[in-house]
Amino acid sequence: MQRTSNWGPDYFHKVVDCQWACPAHTPVPEYIRLIAEGRYTDAYMVNWTSNVFPGILGRTCDRPCEPACRRGRVEDEPVAICRLKRVAADNKAGVTARLPSPAEQSNGKRVALIGCGPASLTVARDLAPLGYEITIYDGEAKTGGMIRSQIPRFRLPEEVIDEEVGYITALGGMELRMGSRIDSLKALLAEGYDAIFVGSGAPRGRDLELPGREEARANIHIGIDWLSSVSFGHIDKIGRRVIVLGGGNTAMDCCRTSRRLGGEDVKVIVRSGFEEMKASPWEKEDAIHEDIPILNFRVPKAFTHEVGKLTGVTFEVVHAEYDESGRRRLVPSGDADEHYECDDVLVAVGQENSFPWIERDAGLAFDDAIGMPQVNPLTMQSSLPHVFFGGDAAFGPKNIIWAVAHGHDAAVSIDKFCRGEDVSLRPPPEFSLVSQKMGIHEWSYDNDISNDQRYRVPLRDKVVALKDVRLEVELGFDRELGFKEAERCLNCDVETVFADKLCIECDACVDICPMDCITFTEDGEEEDLRGRLKAPAENPTQDLYVSGTLATGRVMVKDEDVCLHCGLCAERCPTGAWDMQKFLIEMTHAGGRHG
Amino acid sequence: MTYITKPQLHHPGLAKNALGFTRRDYEGSVSTLCAGCGHDSISASIIQAVYELELPPHRIAKLSGIGCSSKTPDYFLGNSHGFNTVHGRMPSVLTGANLANKDLIYLGVSGDGDSASIGLGQFAHAMRRGVNMLYIVENNGVYGLTKGQFSATSDKGSKSKRGVVNHDAGIDLVGMALQLGATFVGRSFSGDKDQLTPLIKAGLMHKGAAFIDCISPCVQFNNHVGSTKSFDYVREHNEAVNRLDVITPRAPIRVDYAPGESVRVQQHDGSILSLHKLAELYNPNNRAQALGYLQARQARGQVVTGLLYVDPNAGDLHEAMGTVDTPLNELGEAELVPGAAALAKINAGLR
Structure with a gap:
C-alpha cells in the first residue's frame, strides 16, 4: 500500500469521525475537552464560530456526529456529543465581548x-x-x-x-x-x-388525500402547520384521543405536543416498520417514554366520520417484503383492516x-x-x-446543522x-498538527480512558412535564454529569503520528495497544493487508495508516477503526517514533474567518 | 514506566478460547520496565502461548528471581500463582514447589544475571534433575538495573554503550543446558514472536526440564553498535534451524509444509511438535549433534535459534524419585503418618 501522507488535512480529519460527520465540521473533541476543564465559555465559542447555534443545537440537533463517534464502536453507545454542547451553552459566562464587532463602515x-x-x-x-x-x-x-x-x-x-x-x-x-x-x-x-x-x-406539509378527508376536515390537521399554531399560541388544546400519522421527527413532535394539550390516548401509526422509521431513535424513545404507543406496518385507508365529525381512521395491515436488490415493498398481510377511533388526526407524512x-x-x-x-x-x-x-x-428537507x-x-x-472572484475556488481549511507531549509520561490531554457508560440526560418529572407545553422537559446535564460524560470522549483529534525513520521495530507498541490496532508485517495491497493484521480490519470505512518500508523490509500498519487514542503506543515507544499530535482543523468562512 | 493503567476496553472482535477467556484475560498489571524493553515482548508471547494452550490461569505457577527479567511475572498471568524469590534462587524454590504439588504447570522466569552469575549453580541442578518446568532466561547480556555493566552472557569482544570492550568469555546457557541434561532446549529472540510463542507453548507442555534462552535487547543499555544483543545484530546474525508449530489434540493447527520438509515429534501429553526444517541437516533429536552445530555456528558469529533439542520421551524428577501419583500437598495425615505397624514393617524390610 502507499505510505499514508501526513501533509494533507483529509487523512487526519477523517480520523476525527465526529468532526468529519458534522456538516459544519465543528471541532467536537476540542470543545469537549474545554467542557471537562470547566472552560464553558471557550467551549461555547468553539461551537459558536462553527455552528452558530450551540444552545439550540445542543437541544435539537440531528447529531450526525453521534452515529459516527468512535466510542460507539468500542462499546455500546457514543459520547452524548449533542447534549454536551448544551452544557457549554448553559454554563457559559457572557459572550457578548467575544462576538465579532459590527463593521465600522458598509x-x-x-x-x-x-x-x-x-x-x-x-x-x-x-x-x-x-x-x-x-x-x-x-x-x-x-x-x-x-x-x-x-x-x-x-x-x-x-x-x-x-x-x-x-x-x-x-x-x-x-x-x-x-x-x-x-x-x-x-x-x-x-x-x-x-x-x-x-x-x-x-x-409545506404533505396532505393525505383519503376518503373522508374533506368531510372530516375540521379535525384533521397538517402536522407542521399545527405545530406552528401551537408555537405561536393560536392553538392550545386537542381532543382526548389523537392519532398521529407518520414516522418522522415531526410526528414525534406532534404526538408529544398532543400529550401536553389534553391528548390522553395518543398513538403514532406508521406505514413502515418501527426500525425503518425516519425519526431519530432518541426521539422515538422520548415519545414512548411519554406513554405514546407506536403501531407499525399500518397503511391509512380512510378517515371515518359521522355527521361531519371525525370518528377514526381505517388501516390496512401490511408487512415488508424485500426484492433481490434489497428494495422494500409493503404488501397486504391479508389480515382484516383495523379501525382506530379518535377525535383528532395529525398528518405528519413529510414536508416539501x-x-x-x-x-x-x-x-x-x-x-x-x-x-x-x-x-x-x-x-x-x-x-x-x-x-x-x-x-x-x-x-429539500434536512435539518438545522445542514x-x-x-x-x-x-x-x-x-x-x-x-468581490468579483471565482466562486468555484473554495478557500482551504486551516489546520495544525502539534505534539501533545509534556514530559516522559505526560500529555496535555487526559489519556486515561473512562470506562463509564453513556449518561442519561435527567428529565423533568413526567406528570409535571406533561402539564405545560412550554415547560422544557430535559433538564440537561449538570456540571458534574457533564464532566463525566465529557471524560468518555476518546480525543480522536489527538492523533497517533508515526515517524518511520525512528522506529527500531521493538514491538513495544504492538504489545501495549489495548485494541490490537498495530501490526508490523510484509507490505501488500489494502485488501490483502486488511485480512492479515493482528485484528482483522473489517470496517472498510476506516482507513489503514501505513508507514514506509522499515529496516526489516516490513511496514507498520495501524487500523484506525477502534483506536482509543490513549497514547500508550507513544508512551511505550523508546525512540519517539510514535507521537500524539493534536490535529485541529477549522473551516474557512466568508472573509477568511475560521471556525 | 507508564502512568495510566491499560484501558479495559478491547477490540470488539477479540476471540475467546475454550475456557471463555480472551488473550487480555491473561495479562497482568502494566509493565514498569523501560519503554521498548525486549522483556515486554516475551511477556506478550507468554500471554499469547498460555491463551492459545487454553490453560486455566490458576493451574500455573510463575516463579522468578531478581532483576528486570524477574520483575516481568507481574506483567502477565495476573490470575496465576507467583513467587518472587531471592536472587538466583528461583530454581530451588521452584523445585520445592514442584515436589509439593506436581499438578501445577511451572514457569521459571530469570535473566542472565540471575541465572548465569549468582544463580548458575541453581540453574545447573534444576536442569540436571529434570524438574518439570519451563525455564526462560530473558537474556539481554547486560546489567540493566545497575546501569549497563557487562553480564556473564556478554560475548567476549562486544562493546558496552560507553565503548568498553568485554574481555571475559560469555557463558552460553544453551550449551550448558544441553550438557547438563535438559530435555528440551531452544533459543529465540524477543523480536520474533512468530518463533518464540510456539517454543513457549511446546516448552510448557514438555515433561521434564525445558529451557529457552531468549535474547531480549536492552533498549536502554545494550542496543548499540558493538553489542551482540541488539535488535540489529540479532536480526543480521539470526540463523533459525527450524520453525515450530505446536499441535494440541484440542486445537489442531493446519500446517502447510510438504511432508519431506517437516519433522513431527509427539510429546508425552499427546501434543505434536511439527518442525519445519530451515537448516537442511539439522536434527533436533540428537544432543551431541546439537552441541557441535551450535559451536560451529557460534564460531562463525551466528546466533542459532529455534528448537535445538527435544527428547519426547523424557521423564522428570518425580518419575526418578518414584513419588506417588497424588501431589504430596494433597496427602492427608493418614497417608503421611501411617502408624507404628507400617514403621515396623519398613524397619523389618531393612534388617
Whole structure:
C-alpha cells in the first residue's frame, strides 16, 4: 500500500469521525475537552464560530456526529456529543465581548436574505462583520424560522432562540423585515440587490388525500402547520384521543405536543416498520417514554366520520417484503383492516418545498421533475449568478446543522461573488498538527480512558412535564454529569503520528495497544493487508495508516477503526517514533474567518 | 514506566478460547520496565502461548528471581500463582514447589544475571534433575538495573554503550543446558514472536526440564553498535534451524509444509511438535549433534535459534524419585503418618 501522507488535512480529519460527520465540521473533541476543564465559555465559542447555534443545537440537533463517534464502536453507545454542547451553552459566562464587532463602515454591497431561519441567519452572521448591508425578509412576525415555528417549546425554550438569534442581529448592518413575505422573485430582483440568498425552508406539509378527508376536515390537521399554531399560541388544546400519522421527527413532535394539550390516548401509526422509521431513535424513545404507543406496518385507508365529525381512521395491515436488490415493498398481510377511533388526526407524512413566488420566467433554472431550483452543491449558487440557496430550500428537507453548513458555504460564495472572484475556488481549511507531549509520561490531554457508560440526560418529572407545553422537559446535564460524560470522549483529534525513520521495530507498541490496532508485517495491497493484521480490519470505512518500508523490509500498519487514542503506543515507544499530535482543523468562512 | 493503567476496553472482535477467556484475560498489571524493553515482548508471547494452550490461569505457577527479567511475572498471568524469590534462587524454590504439588504447570522466569552469575549453580541442578518446568532466561547480556555493566552472557569482544570492550568469555546457557541434561532446549529472540510463542507453548507442555534462552535487547543499555544483543545484530546474525508449530489434540493447527520438509515429534501429553526444517541437516533429536552445530555456528558469529533439542520421551524428577501419583500437598495425615505397624514393617524390610 502507499505510505499514508501526513501533509494533507483529509487523512487526519477523517480520523476525527465526529468532526468529519458534522456538516459544519465543528471541532467536537476540542470543545469537549474545554467542557471537562470547566472552560464553558471557550467551549461555547468553539461551537459558536462553527455552528452558530450551540444552545439550540445542543437541544435539537440531528447529531450526525453521534452515529459516527468512535466510542460507539468500542462499546455500546457514543459520547452524548449533542447534549454536551448544551452544557457549554448553559454554563457559559457572557459572550457578548467575544462576538465579532459590527463593521465600522458598509462595504456598499446589499444582500437580501429570504427567510429568517438557520440558513439565512448563518449567512447574516458570516457577512455582517464584513460590512455587508443585509435585509432579511420573513412572512412570520418573529425570527428563527422553523426553529421557532416547528420545534415545540418543551424541547427548546423561547429564551434560547431569542438569545442566539440576538447574537446575530447584534452584529449590526442588518434590517429585519418581519411579516413581509416575498411574493415575487422578479420584484425582488428589480430592487437591485448585489446578491440574494434564498433560505425559505420547506414550508409545506404533505396532505393525505383519503376518503373522508374533506368531510372530516375540521379535525384533521397538517402536522407542521399545527405545530406552528401551537408555537405561536393560536392553538392550545386537542381532543382526548389523537392519532398521529407518520414516522418522522415531526410526528414525534406532534404526538408529544398532543400529550401536553389534553391528548390522553395518543398513538403514532406508521406505514413502515418501527426500525425503518425516519425519526431519530432518541426521539422515538422520548415519545414512548411519554406513554405514546407506536403501531407499525399500518397503511391509512380512510378517515371515518359521522355527521361531519371525525370518528377514526381505517388501516390496512401490511408487512415488508424485500426484492433481490434489497428494495422494500409493503404488501397486504391479508389480515382484516383495523379501525382506530379518535377525535383528532395529525398528518405528519413529510414536508416539501414550495416556490410559488419564483416565477418560472424569472431566469432561474428549475429541475422540473422534482420542482426544485438547480443549485450547485459546492457553491450554493443557482443559475442566476447572484442568487444563492441554502437550508431546506436548496435540496429539500434536512435539518438545522445542514442549514448552517449551507449558510457558511453560501456566505463564502456571496462574498467572493461581490468581490468579483471565482466562486468555484473554495478557500482551504486551516489546520495544525502539534505534539501533545509534556514530559516522559505526560500529555496535555487526559489519556486515561473512562470506562463509564453513556449518561442519561435527567428529565423533568413526567406528570409535571406533561402539564405545560412550554415547560422544557430535559433538564440537561449538570456540571458534574457533564464532566463525566465529557471524560468518555476518546480525543480522536489527538492523533497517533508515526515517524518511520525512528522506529527500531521493538514491538513495544504492538504489545501495549489495548485494541490490537498495530501490526508490523510484509507490505501488500489494502485488501490483502486488511485480512492479515493482528485484528482483522473489517470496517472498510476506516482507513489503514501505513508507514514506509522499515529496516526489516516490513511496514507498520495501524487500523484506525477502534483506536482509543490513549497514547500508550507513544508512551511505550523508546525512540519517539510514535507521537500524539493534536490535529485541529477549522473551516474557512466568508472573509477568511475560521471556525 | 507508564502512568495510566491499560484501558479495559478491547477490540470488539477479540476471540475467546475454550475456557471463555480472551488473550487480555491473561495479562497482568502494566509493565514498569523501560519503554521498548525486549522483556515486554516475551511477556506478550507468554500471554499469547498460555491463551492459545487454553490453560486455566490458576493451574500455573510463575516463579522468578531478581532483576528486570524477574520483575516481568507481574506483567502477565495476573490470575496465576507467583513467587518472587531471592536472587538466583528461583530454581530451588521452584523445585520445592514442584515436589509439593506436581499438578501445577511451572514457569521459571530469570535473566542472565540471575541465572548465569549468582544463580548458575541453581540453574545447573534444576536442569540436571529434570524438574518439570519451563525455564526462560530473558537474556539481554547486560546489567540493566545497575546501569549497563557487562553480564556473564556478554560475548567476549562486544562493546558496552560507553565503548568498553568485554574481555571475559560469555557463558552460553544453551550449551550448558544441553550438557547438563535438559530435555528440551531452544533459543529465540524477543523480536520474533512468530518463533518464540510456539517454543513457549511446546516448552510448557514438555515433561521434564525445558529451557529457552531468549535474547531480549536492552533498549536502554545494550542496543548499540558493538553489542551482540541488539535488535540489529540479532536480526543480521539470526540463523533459525527450524520453525515450530505446536499441535494440541484440542486445537489442531493446519500446517502447510510438504511432508519431506517437516519433522513431527509427539510429546508425552499427546501434543505434536511439527518442525519445519530451515537448516537442511539439522536434527533436533540428537544432543551431541546439537552441541557441535551450535559451536560451529557460534564460531562463525551466528546466533542459532529455534528448537535445538527435544527428547519426547523424557521423564522428570518425580518419575526418578518414584513419588506417588497424588501431589504430596494433597496427602492427608493418614497417608503421611501411617502408624507404628507400617514403621515396623519398613524397619523389618531393612534388617
